[in-house]
Each structure stands twice: as C-alpha cells, then as structure tokens.
Amino acid sequence: MGGALRRPALSSFSRGMQTVTLIPGDGIGPEISAAVVKIFDAAKAPIRWEERDVMAIKGPGGRWMIPPDAKESMDRSKIGLKGPLKTPIAAGHPSMNLLLRKTFDLYANVRPCVSIEGYKTPYTDVDLVTIRENTEGEYSGIEHVIVDGVVQSIKLITENASRRIAEYAFEYARNNQRSSVTAVHKANIMRMSDGLFLRKCREVAEDYKDIKFTEMYLDTVCLNMVQDPTQFDILVMPNLYGDILSDLCAGLIGGLGVTPSGNIGANGLAIFESVHGTAPDIAGMDLANPTALLLSAVMMLRHMGLHEHASKIQTACFDTIKEKKVLTKDLGGSSKCSEFTAEICRRVQDLD
Amino acid sequence: MAAALRGTLVTLVKGLGGARMHQLASRPLSVSASLCGQETPPPRADGTFKVTMVPGDGVGPELMTAVKDVFKAGDIPVEFEEFHLSEVQNMANEEKLEQVLTSMRNNRVAIKGKIHTPMEYKGELASYEMKLRRKLDLFANVVHVNSLKGYNTRHNNLDLVIIREQTEGEYSSLEHESASGVIECLKIITREKSRRIAKFAFDYATKLGRNKVTAVHKANIMKLGDGLFLQSCAEVAELYPKIKYENIIIDNCCMQLVQNPYQFDVLVMPNLYGNIIDNLAAGLVGGAGVVPGESYSAEYVVFETGARHPFAQAVGRNIANPTAMLLSAANMLRHLNLVFHSQMVSEAVKRVIRQGKVNN
Numbered sequence: 112m113g114g115a116l117r118r119p120a121l122s123s124f125s126r127g128m129q130t131v132t133l134i135p136g137d138g139i140g141p142e143i144s145a146a147v148v149k150i151f152d153a154a155k156a157p158i159r160w161e162e163r164d165v166m167a168i169k170g171p172g173g174r175w176m177i178p179p180d181a182k183e184s185m186d187r188s189k190i191g192l193k194g195p196l197k198t199p200i201a202a203g204h205p206s207m208n209l210l211l212r213k214t215f216d217l218y219a220n221v222r223p224c225v226s227i228e229g230y231k232t233p234y235t236d237v238d239l240v241t242i243r244e245n246t247e248g249e250y251s252g253i254e255h256v257i258v259d260g261v262v263q264s265i266k267l268i269t270e271n272a273s274r275r276i277a278e279y280a281f282e283y284a285r286n287n288q289r290s291s292v293t294a295v296h297k298a299n300i301m302r303m304s305d306g307l308f309l310r311k312c313r314e315v316a317e318d319y320k321d322i323k324f325t326e327m328y329l330d331t332v333c334l335n336m337v338q339d340p341t342q343f344d345i346l347v348m349p350n351l352y353g354d355i356l357s358d359l360c361a362g363l364i365g366g367l368g369v370t371p372s373g374n375i376g377a378n379g380l381a382i383f384e385s386v387h388g389t390a391p392d393i394a395g396m397d398l399a400n401p402t403a404l405l406l407s408a409v410m411m412l413r414h415m416g417l418h419e420h421a422s423k424i425q426t427a428c429f430d431t432i433k434e435k436k437v438l439t440k441d442l443g444g445s446s447k448c449s450e451f452t453a454e455i456c457r458r459v460q461d462l463d
Numbered sequence: 464m465a466a467a468l469r470g471t472l473v474t475l476v477k478g479l480g481g482a483r484m485h486q487l488a489s490r491p492l493s494v495s496a497s498l499c500g501q502e503t504p505p506p507r508a509d510g511t512f513k514v515t516m517v518p519g520d521g522v523g524p525e526l527m528t529a530v531k532d533v534f535k536a537g538d539i540p541v542e543f544e545e546f547h548l549s550e551v552q553n554m555a556n557e558e559k560l561e562q563v564l565t566s567m568r569n570n571r572v573a574i575k576g577k578i579h580t581p582m583e584y585k586g587e588l589a590s591y592e593m594k595l596r597r598k599l600d601l602f603a604n605v606v607h608v609n610s611l612k613g614y615n616t617r618h619n620n621l622d623l624v625i626i627r628e629q630t631e632g633e634y635s636s637l638e639h640e641s642a643s644g645v646i647e648c649l650k651i652i653t654r655e656k657s658r659r660i661a662k663f664a665f666d667y668a669t670k671l672g673r674n675k676v677t678a679v680h681k682a683n684i685m686k687l688g689d690g691l692f693l694q695s696c697a698e699v700a701e702l703y704p705k706i707k708y709e710n711i712i713i714d715n716c717c718m719q720l721v722q723n724p725y726q727f728d729v730l731v732m733p734n735l736y737g738n739i740i741d742n743l744a745a746g747l748v749g750g751a752g753v754v755p756g757e758s759y760s761a762e763y764v765v766f767e768t769g770a771r772h773p774f775a776q777a778v779g780r781n782i783a784n785p786t787a788m789l790l791s792a793a794n795m796l797r798h799l800n801l802v803f804h805s806q807m808v809s810e811a812v813k814r815v816i817r818q819g820k821v822n823n
Contacts, residue, residue, distance in 0.1 A: 234721070249633075249650070249684075250684050250685075254686065259654075260654035261652075261653045262651070262652045262653070263649050263651055264650040264685050264687070265647050265648070266633070267645065267646070268645075270644035299580040300580070300593075300634050301633065301638065303648065304646045329739060333717075333742040334751055334770055337721060337743055337746035338746045351681075354681075355739060356717075358714035359718060359721060361718060362718030362719070362720070365722075366718065
C-alpha cells in the first residue's frame with residue numbers, strides 16, 4: 112500500500128476547473144465556508160466546489176461510516192476543504208475527525224505556522240512547519256484496565272508508518288524549498304519505540320542529502336521554541352508530540368483562529384481544514400473569523416500547484432489584517448465576518 | 464522495631480525497580496509523615512548537615528563547584544558527600560548506585576546534577592536516573608517557575624509551580640517488539656499514584672498559600688488512562704474546599720502558556736506532560752539555567768535544576784548559568800531549616816542578576 116504520491120501533471124490543474132469537496136461543518140462552519148467561496152470567486156480561482164455533509168451513518172454490518180456520496184466525491188476530487196465538526200458526546204459513534212482519518216488513511220498532519228504581521232503576539236518571525244504522524248503512536252486508543260485502579264495505555268510505533276511520515280516530511284521540504292528537517296523524539300526514555308522512529312528518519316534522510324537533518328529531544332524543542340522559534344524549520348514527529356507541539360506553535364502565532372492545517376492521505380488525497388472549534392455561541396451571527404479556513408484553503412491551492420492564486424489571496428488576507436481597519440472581534444476589531452470577507456475580496460480584485 | 468521496619472522498607476524499595484504490581488513504600492492518606500519516619504541519624508555535634516552530592520554529567524560538575532564555592536563563602540554549615548555516577552562516562556554500575564542510595568537514605572537530603580542517558584540502546588531500558596528515582600520512590604517533581612528581575616523575557620512576573628508525577632506514566636520502560644517492525648510501549652497509570660500526586664499537589668498548594676490547582680491531561684483521547692488520573696485529582700480536590708480546582712487538556716495548556724501564562728497557579732500532571740511543561744515554562748522565564756526544582760519522596764528530597772539537561776556543549780567553557788543550581792541550593796537550605804543562610808544565598812543571586820553585571 113502507499114507507493115509514491117501520484118500528483119497529476121501541473122497543466123491539468125492550472126488550465127481546467129478543479130473539483131474540491133467542501134465540507135462546511137457545524138456551528139460557524141457554514142459562514143466561514145461561504146466566506147472562503149466568495150473570496151475564491153473574487154480571485155477567479157479555477158475551483159469548482161462540491162458541498163457534502165459528513166454526518167456519521169451506520170453502514171451495513173453495523174460499522175459507522177461517512178455517507179457514501181461524501182466518500183465518492185472525495186475519492187473523485189482527491190482534495191477536500193473542511194470546516195469545524197462538532198464532536199457529539201454520547202452519540203454512540205466515534206468523532207468525525209477520527210472517522211475521516213480512518214476512511215481516507217490521513218497519515219500526515221501538516222501545520223505551517225507563520226507569524227501574521229498585524230496580529231501581534233510576543234513572538235515575531237515564526238516560520239516553521241510541524242508534520243505529525245496521525246495514525247498511530249499514543250493515540251492508538253488501545254487501553255485496558257489490568258486490575259481495578261491500574262490502567263495500561265499502549266503506544267504503537269511501526270516501521271512503515273515512521274518511514275512514510277519521514278518520506279513525506281522530506282518531500283515536503285523539497286517541494287517547498289525548505290532547508291532543514293528536525294526529528295522530535297524522546298528516544299532517551301522510550302528507547303525502543305522512539306528509537307525505531309528515529310532510525311527510520313535517519314534512513315530516509317540518507318536519500319535526501321540536500322536537506323539538512325537534525326534530531327532533538329522533545330523537551331529541548333519546547334525549551335528553545337519559547338525562547339527563539341526562528342531556529343526551527345520543519346519538525347517531524349510521532350502523534351502525541353505532534354499534537355502538543357502543533358498547538359504550541361499555533362499559540363505562538365496567535366491561536367487556532369489563524370492557523371491553517373492540512374491532512375495528507377495515501378493515494379494523493381488531501382483534506383485541508385481549520386482546527387478551531389465550532390463556536391456555537393457565535394454561530395449564525397456573522398461574527399466569525401474565516402482566517403483559519405482561508406489560510407487552509409491557500410495551503411490547498413499551493414498543494415494543487417496554483418501558486419499564483421494562493422499568493423494573491425494570502426497577500427490580500429495579510430494586508431487586511433495588517434491595515435487593522437476591518438477586523439473581526441477575535442482579531443481585535445469590531446467588524447462583521449461579511450465586512451471582513453468583502454474587504455479581502457476587494458483587495459484581491461485590486462491585486463489583479 | 465524501628466530497625467525491622469527500616470529493613471522491610473529497604474527491601475520494599477529495592478523491589479520497586481522490578482515488578483509492576485507491588486506495594487508502594489508510601490503511607491496511607493490518613494497518616495502523617497512524622498509517624499512513620501525511619502530512625503533519623505543523630506544530629507552532629509558541630510551542627511553541620513550532611514548532604515549527598517551527585518554532580519552528574521555535562522555542566523553538572525561545574526555547577527556543583529559553583530554551589531560549593533558559594534557555600535564556602537557564606538560559611539554555610541553543610542558538608543557534601545560526593546559521588547560520581549555517570550552512564551556516559553562509564554562510571555556507573557549497580558555497586559555505585561547502591562553506594563549513592565545508601566548515602567541518600569542516611570542523609571535524607573541530596574543535591575544533584577543530571578545523569579545523562581546515552582542514546583544507544585545498550586540493552587537496558589531504564590536509565591540510571593530513572594532507577595534512582597524509582598528506588599527512592601521520588602514520586603513528585605516540583606519546579607518553581609519565577610521570573611527573575613534582570614532577565615528580559617517575553618513574559619514577566621511569572622509565578623508558577625509545576626508538579627509532576629515522576630514514577631509511572633510513559634516512563635515505565637516497558638517496551639517490546641510484538642511483531643517485526645511493530646513496537647509497543649506501555650504507559651501505566653494507577654489510581655494510587657495519581658491520588659498520591661494529587662494529594663501532594665494540594666498539600667503543597669496549601670503550604671505555599673496558593674489558590675488554584677490545575678490538572679493537565681489528555682483524557683479526551685486516552686479515556687481510561689488519563690481519565691483515571693483526572694478522576695483521582697477530582698476526588699482529592701473535594702478534600703480541599705479552599706483551593707480552586709480546574710483541569711485543562713495538554714495541547715490547550717501549551718497554547719495558553721505561550722499566550723497567557725498568568726492564568727495558571729499550580730499545575731499537576733503525569734510524567735510525560737510534566738517533562739514538556741517543565742521545559743516550556745523554563746523557556747518562558749529565561750531557560751534551563753534559571754529554574755530550580757526538587758524531587759520529593761515520602762522520606763527523601765533531592766534538589767536539582769528544574770529543566771534537566773546536561774548541556775554537554777558548554778562543558779569546560781565556563782558559560783553555564785549556575786542560577787538554577789544556586790537557587791535550588793537555597794531551597795535546600797530552607798528545607799534544612801537554615802532559613803537565614805537560604806535567604807542570604809537567594810538574595811545574593813537575585814541581586815547579581817538584577818544588577819545585570821554578570822550575565823551568561
């Protein structure tokens with residue numbers, strides 16, 4: 112399984128219309144998705160949106176699955192953009208994100224964290240990417256109660272998954288002109304498991320001599336990250352460390368409301384998403400901030416090779432935030448979502 | 464009878480390194496420490512205290528020299544019993560470990576640097592540092608994160624206490640290859656140890672007059688494991704109505720620490736998250752060289768730095784920052800009830816930093 116990521120020739124992307132499966136999500140999801148669609152229209156991006164819903168349904172055999180039309184659309188288009196999904200408690204089915212991950216074998220979670228000029232945080236000049244293995248590790252969900260009062264959780268590390276994520280990290284570095292990849296681990300404590308992960312990273316590094324490869328302990332990374340985040344470029348790591356570090360890096364640039372994220376699956380499939388919550392308290396009131404979803408969509412454009420459109424939209428978005436005139440409430444302003452969107456659309460058209 | 468009790472405790476502690484299912488060398492929640500202490504060594508006639516010192520690797524020896532120099536200058540009545548235990552320099556074996564343990568058990572107080580764990584897998588899954596921790600049952604690691612005037616960091620006036628369970632969790636050293644290319648690592652959480660660390664955290668908060676204890680976990684994913692930890696914390700929290708109890712998920716906690724660390728007071732968490740948050744918080748106030756920490760067991764206490772790194776690149780270059788070790792030594796003096804000397808050392812350190820004359 113796996114094999115090389117088959118990417119269609121660049122020309123078919125840039126000339127014709129490309130289909131993207133859009134999953135608006137819950138809460139503020141529909142509003143921000145509409146905002147993104149409007150901005151893409153203004154930028155004249157060659158994207159044809161196919162909206163689908165991913166409410167879990169019980170398939171034949173009693174196993175939970177996503178609706179077949181959603182799966183069919185994703186399999187056809189190979190690219191998805193997803194808004195925030197509500198995780199219902201006690202609904203009987205596993206979280207939707209987990210279901211999507213298993214259905215499409217989304218093994219890599221990529222989060223580029225770039226400081227946004229205009230949205231001030233104590234950390235400026237952050238420009239790094241965290242690549243996290245998303246299928247195994249500490250989140251394998253295998254837990255048992257051995258005796259009452261003693262619980263055992265199993266962390267699984269396999270050769271294949273480690274090699275796959277390492278290969279993806281180096282490919283990403285090459286495709287995006289990044290200079291170094293750092294493997295984050297705790298092999299001094301978890302000698303066999305993280306040791307295996309590290310060995311695979313080292314092996315893959317041999318095939319990519321043009322990219323600098325370093326390894327660093329998780330605690331050292333945390334220590335240095337909050338003192339000087341500019342020393343990091345691409346970080347690759349197993350599941351739990353990735354979860355923590357990617358959220359840490361999101362905090363450095365301003366939180367989940369401005370952080371894009373992409374999930375890469377086997378067979379060249381990719382789903383880009385915003386990682387914030389559904390914010391039910393402001394849903395439907397035109398107060399939401401579409402930046403996270405917009406930046407994820409920009410990431411998607413770059414993945415598809417549409418760099419020109421991506422840069423245009425990103426510049427418009429960053430310029431709007433830098434101007435500080437029209438900002439949504441969480442960014443420190445008092446404008447509505449529609450006003451923010453309109454401003455970005457205007458800038459995009461001006462840049463043409 | 465005391466000797467017999469001591470003998471049993473020693474055997475019990477020796478057995479801690481091996482079996483997973485064992486009786487903990489800890490006292491039940493209802494008994495106070497003074498009732499089941501071992502026979503204390505008789506106080507010396509000249510009033511000096513004996514403290515075990517393990518310099519460790521990397522810049523450890525240099526930092527220890529700094530501590531000794533400061534103590535000599537301040538005429539502090541502490542005598543150090545030094546042991547050089549080191550895995551990377553091949554000075555470690557079971558015998559040496561036993562010597563160190565005996566000394567620690569006699570003196571009850573120790574100060575140490577980090578014993579570095581070599582990267583190569585030499586066939587043993589537990590490092591010497593972990594063995595030491597287990598045999599003495601040093602279950603609680605406390606790190607004091609205080610902003611120091613004179614250090615310009617992005618967040619000023621921080622005052623956090625981070626309490627970390629140190630003996631179980633992800634650092635259980637239980638790994639095996641179940642199939643070719645598949646490795647399983649076990650993380651163990653027990654109710655007893657979770658309750659113990661929670662009680663320690665609340666007791667410590669009460670002693671220091673703190674208002675809030677926040678438990679850090681990932682129970683939304685590891686429902687049984689961290690769920691048990693969380694449940695134990697909640698149970699213990701009910702015994703302390705004056706202290707506010709909250710909980711937060713680890714990834715959100717990291718994000719909040721870099722955006723708004725002032726919302727936290729005392730944090731309590733299992734092993735791995737503790738490692739991460741210790742280092743994160745140390746970075747917030749100026750780095751590994753600034754944060755003191757200590758490890759407690761029911762009977763012993765070991766003083767060390769908060770963020771434990773051997774910092775091998777700095778060896779011999781006289782650039783390592785001794786602040787953390789000196790502040791920890793000051794804490795040790797306070798623990799020994801040498802309050803005057805403790806304040807002397809910590810004031811001196813803070814004054815030097817404030818003046819900004821000598822900075823690493």
